[in-house]
Amino acid sequence: MGLKHPRAVESLTIRIMGDPVLRQRARPLTAEEITSKATQELIDAMRETMHRAPGVGLAAPQIGLPVQLAVIEDRETSMRELSARQRKERERKPVSFHVIVNPALTLESPPEVEFFEGCLSLPGYLAMVPRARRIKVECLDHRGRPRTIHASGWYARILQHEIDHLAGAVYLDRMRSTTFTSLENHKRFAAAGTAGKNAPVAPPS
Ligand code: ZN
DSSP states (O other), X not given: OOOOOOSOGGGOOOOOTTOGGGGSOOBOOOHHHHTSHHHHHHHHHHHHHHHHTTOSEEEGGGGTOXXXXXXXXXXXXXXXXXXXXXXXXXXXXXXXXXEEEEEEEEESXXXXXXXXXXXXXXXXXXXXXXXXXXXXXXXXXXXXOEEXXXXXXXXXXXXXXXXXXXXXXXXGGTSOGGGOEEHHHHHHTGGGSOSGGGSOOOOOO
């Protein structure tokens, strides 16, 4: 299967739940494919699409391509609604733009840190999702070079979310189902409190 993608940077459409591509296991990319012009343009287009959404991560299946590639970036502007305390609780720190290809995930702590999480493929909804605090990801970067990422806190959450997408999984498969809520109702009911888990949420990925 060749790597085809839309040409125009502006035209990537984020696929919504119900699209079979979101439930497909993505295939690995070859070294040749990673360094190809098509993939480099795809990365640029995904970055643009992630910024525009806005989100903190985007996996190729979310724009209709079942290949094992995701882009990640958590900018200061994405967390401006969070207080210092909320950032600390979430272990949320800026993460510069980077690409993961063909990742292998190892959980280095139990999946028991719970915060609200959203997904660009299920816009307007959130749920509490337990995730591992600490992980290791072995992958290739945007130039096909091997890379080992040791991540913790919110960055580890983003990586787990994106790597799930590459296996055809979404947060619905892992969430505490009784916490599932519309974003609007989350703001209306849950965010009435000021502390911790009832706080404003992070952009989805
Ligand atoms: Zn998602």
